[in-house]
Amino acid sequence: MNPVNDEKIPVWIADYVLMGYGTGAIMAVPAHDQRDFEFAKKFYLPIKVVVQPVDQPIDAATMTESYPHDGVMVHSDALDGIPAGKGAGQSVEAAIQWLENHQKGKGTANYRLRDWLISRQRYWGCPIPVVHCPECGIVPVPDAELPVQLPEDVEFSGRGASPLAKLSNWIDVPCPTCGTPAQRETDTMDTFICSSWYFLRYPDAGNEQQVFDPAKTNDWMPVDQYVGGIEHAILHLLYSRFFTKVLRDRGLLNFDEPFKRLLTQGMVQAAAYKNSNTGKYYAPSQLDLTDPKDPTTGEPLEVVFEKMSKSKYNGIDPEQVLSKYGADTARMFILFKAPPEKDLEWDDADVEGQFRFLNRVWRLVTEFADRGAEPPASSDSLTKAEKDLRYAIHYAIQQITEDLEGEYQFNTAVSELMKLSNALTDAPCKTSPIYAEGIATLVKLLAPFAPHLTEELWHQLGHTQSVHQATWCQADPSALVVDEIALVIQIMGKTRGTIQVPAQADKSTLEELARESELAQKYIAGKEIKKVIVVPGKLVNFVVE
Numbered sequence: 001m002n003p004v005n006d007e008k009i010p011v012w013i014a015d016y017v018l019m020g021y022g023t024g025a026i027m028a029v030p031a032h033d034q035r036d037f038e039f040a041k042k043f044y045l046p047i048k049v050v051v052q053p054v055d056q057p058i059d060a061a062t063m064t065e066s067y068p069h070d071g072v073m074v075h076s077d078a079l080d081g082i083p084a085g086k087g088a089g090q091s092v093e094a095a096i097q098w099l100e101n102h103q104k105g106k107g108t109a110n111y112r113l114r115d116w117l118i119s120r121q122r123y124w125g126c127p128i129p130v131v132h133c134p135e136c137g138i139v140p141v142p143d144a145e146l147p148v149q150l151p152e153d154v155e156f157s158g159r160g161a162s163p164l165a166k167l168s169n170w171i172d173v174p175c176p177t178c179g180t181p182a183q184r185e186t187d188t189m190d191t192f193i194c195s196s197w198y199f200l201r202y203p204d205a206g207n208e209q210q211v212f213d214p215a216k217t218n219d220w221m222p223v224d225q226y227v228g229g230i231e232h233a234i235l236h237l238l239y240s241r242f243f244t245k246v247l248r249d250r251g252l253l254n255f256d257e258p259f260k261r262l263l264t265q266g267m268v269q270a271a272a273y274k275n276s277n278t279g280k281y282y283a284p285s286q287l288d289l290t291d292p293k294d295p296t297t298g299e300p301l302e303v304v305f306e307k308m309s310k311s312k313y314n315g316i317d318p319e320q321v322l323s324k325y326g327a328d329t330a331r332m333f334i335l336f337k338a339p340p341e342k343d344l345e346w347d348d349a350d351v352e353g354q355f356r357f358l359n360r361v362w363r364l365v366t367e368f369a370d371r372g373a374e375p376p377a378s379s380d381s382l383t384k385a386e387k388d389l390r391y392a393i394h395y396a397i398q399q400i401t402e403d404l405e406g407e408y409q410f411n412t413a414v415s416e417l418m419k420l421s422n423a424l425t426d427a428p429c430k431t432s433p434i435y436a437e438g439i440a441t442l443v444k445l446l447a448p449f450a451p452h453l454t455e456e457l458w459h460q461l462g463h464t465q466s467v468h469q470a471t472w473c474q475a476d477p478s479a480l481v482v483d484e485i486a487l488v489i490q491i492m493g494k495t496r497g498t499i500q501v502p503a504q505a506d507k508s509t510l511e512e513l514a515r516e517s518e519l520a521q522k523y524i525a526g527k528e529i530k531k532v533i534v535v536p537g538k539l540v541n542f543v544v545e
C-alpha cells in the first residue's frame with residue numbers, strides 16, 4: 001500500500017481482533033496464524049509464506065492450514081535463511097538489527113503492565129496511610145506515625161465491608177493537619193504491593209528511619225537467585241521489576257533488575273485414590289491399598305499422582321516423615337527424586353532408599369573414625385587401587401561442584417555421592433591416606449544435602465569447627481588423568497562389552513587392541529570386516545559381513 005498515491009485502501013472488519021492487545025494497528029500473518037489464514041481464504045486476500053521448515057518449502061497456493069511452527073525465514077529479503085524466533089541470532093533480533101543499521105527504527109522493551117487498582121476491602125494487607133478530613137480532604141498520615149498498624153481486636157464476620165470498617169475506635173482520629181474529627185482509610189493495599197519490594201529491606205531490616213539504607217541495599221542486592229513456584233513467575237516478578245526501576249529512577253537503587261536468576265521449582269505430587277466415574281477421592285486410611293475400591297459403590301479406584309490437597313486426601317504430613325526418618329532423609333529424597341524444576345512424585349520406597357543410603361554413610365565414616373589409627377604417611381607411588389580411588393574422589397568433587405554451581409542438578413549430585421560412597425565401600429586400600437581423604441571428601445560433599453548428619457560425622461572425624469565452614473573441596477586435575485579406560489566394543493553398532501586400554505592410545509592402536517581382543521574375536525573371527533569406526537576414549541565398532 002503506497003500512502004502517497006490516492007488509491008483507496010480496502011478496510012477489512014473482523015470480530016476476532018483482541019482490543020486489549022497492542023496499540024490498535026493490527027498485523028495479519030495469514031500463512032502463520034490460523035484465524036488470519038481462514039479470514040484470508042474467505043476474502044481471497046494474498047497469503048505469503050515467510051517461515052517454513054528447513055528444506056521443506058511451503059506453497060502458499062496449496063496450503064490447507066496455517067504454519068505456526070518453528071522454521072527459517074523465506075521471502076523476507078535480508079532475513080532469508082535465518083531461524084524464526086526471538087532468541088539470539090534469530091529473526092526478531094536480526095530484523096531489529098537491520099532496522100537500526102538502516103536508521104529506520106530501534107529496538108525497545110514493551111512491558112504489558114496495565115493500570116493497577118491496589119486497594120482491597122479486607123483486613124490482611126498494609127493499611128493505606130491516609131486520613132479523610134471533612135475540612136482538608138485526603139491527608140497523608142505524618143511520617144512520625146508510620147507505619148499505620150492493623151488493629152488486633154478485629155472480628156471476621158465474612159459479610160459486608162472490610163472488618164476494619166466496623167472498628168470506630170481505630171477509624172476515628174483527629175485530622176493530622178487541622179485536628180477536626182476525621183476518619184482513617186479502611187481499604188488495605190493489595191498484598192502484591194508488599195511482595196514487590198520486601199526483599200530490598202532484607203539487608204537493612206532493623207532500620208526504623210527509612211524503608212532501607214540505599215548503601216546497604218545496593219551493596220547486597222540484586223538477589224542472586226530467586227526460587228519460587230510458577231504461579232509467582234508472571235505478575236509478582238513483573239511488579240517487582242517495575243518497583244525496582246521506579247526506585248532506581250528515584251536514585252534509591254543503583255541496579256535496575258531485582259533478580260539475577262530465577263528457578264521455578266516443581267510441585268510435590270502424591271498418590272490419590274479416585275473413582276474415575278464419580279470424580280470422588282477417598283482417604284487411603286479407609287481403603288485396602290492392595291485392591292482399592294470405592295467404599296460405597298465397590299467400583300475399583302484409580303491411583304493418580306496429583307498435587308497434594310486436603311480434598312484429595314493425598315497430603316504427606318512432614319512431621320511424620322521428620323520424626324520417622326529425620327530432616328536429612330526428607331531433604332535427600334526431594335533433591336534426588338527429580339531435577340528442581342520438575343514435579344516430583346512422593347514415594348515412600350524412595351524415602352526409605354535415601355534413609356538406607358545415609359545409614360551406609362554413617363557406618364562407613366564412623367567405622368573409619370572408630371579405628372582411630374593414624375593413616376601412614378603418603379608415599380609417592382600410589383598402588384592401582386589407590387589411583388582408582390583417588391580418581392573416584394576427584395571425579396565426584398568435579399561433578400558435584402558443577403552440579404551445584406551450574407544448573408542446580410541436585411539429583412545427579414546425589415547419585416555421584418552414592419557412587420563415591422560405593423567406591424569407598426569397595427576400596428581394598430582402607431588404611432591408605434587416600435582412603436582418609438575419600439572419607440573426609442564424602443562428608444564435605446554431602447554436607448549441603450544432609451547438613452545435620454554430616455555435622456556430627458565431621459566432629460567424629462576429629463574436627464572442632466563446623467563442616468559448613470570448612471573449605472569446599474577442589475578437584476585435582478592430575479587425579480583425573482587416567483592410565484586406562486574401558487573401551488566399548490560394538491559389533492554392527494551393538495555393544496558387546498568393554499576392554500581395558502591405555503587412555504592415551506591413538507586411533508590405530510585402539511583399532512588393533514580391539515581387533516585382537518578376545519571379546520571382539522568371538523564375533524569377528526572368520527568374518528570379513530567391512531568397516532571399523534573408532535571413537536577415541538569411547539568405542540570401537542566393527543561392521544562385518
Ligand SMILES: [Zn+2]
Pocket residue numbers: 133134135136137139175176177178179180
Ligand atoms: Zn483537616
